[in-house]
Amino acid sequence: MIGTAEQHIKAPSLDFDIHPLLQKRWSPLAFSEERMSEEQLQELFEAARWAASANNEQPWQYVYALRGTDGFNQIWEGLLPGNQIWANSAAALVVSLYRKNFQRNDQPNPWAMHDVGMANAQLVLQATHRDIYTHMMAGFDRNKLHQTLALDGQAEIMAVMALGYLGEDTDLPEKYQARERSKRQRLSIHEFTKAL
């Protein structure tokens, strides 16, 4: 099924040799039965913890649940149907949030979304290092999840993340199998860069 990063269908076609962890990461829909432990999740949060942030505000927050728990079902119920169909096999669901205002003066923090993205990226790469794959989701019901998590006006949801070990794509509905087997597409470097 899954070979080395080089031979796998999801391996990126590179113009430059980037770090193996960056090459290895992709967003699967099929996760295996293998469970994750609380400690494994804590290690991923440690990676997030050391991200850079404007004024060292560390605006990120995470709410998490392992598969088989009531919390997992609660987060899962907040996903849109197109994500629910595959995310139920994840070993963990993690909601990433950010504080909208700076704690020191309660003024809006324009970099909060940037910084939670930085923390998420670190979390994702640490997970990849442990053969744990991650799939970010914007497809969630914001109002429902706000209520489920009993969020105050200061916290906003950035994304929900499904995590787990790679599973068999044959366990997915057919439509999703095709997506799981498709090659990854990207803009070329010159399409998003400009020398000044």
Ligand SMILES: Cc1cc2nc3c(=O)[nH]c(=O)nc-3n(C[C@H](O)[C@H](O)[C@H](O)COP(=O)(O)O)c2cc1C
């Ligand atoms: C913020 C964010 C939201 C996303 N939302 C969804 C989603 O709701 N459902 C889904 O199947 N994939 C979602 N994705 C996954 C992207 O479609 C995926 O990252 C992109 O196609 C690139 O593929 P790769 O991650 O395998 O490189 C999301 C990714 C990000 C970063």
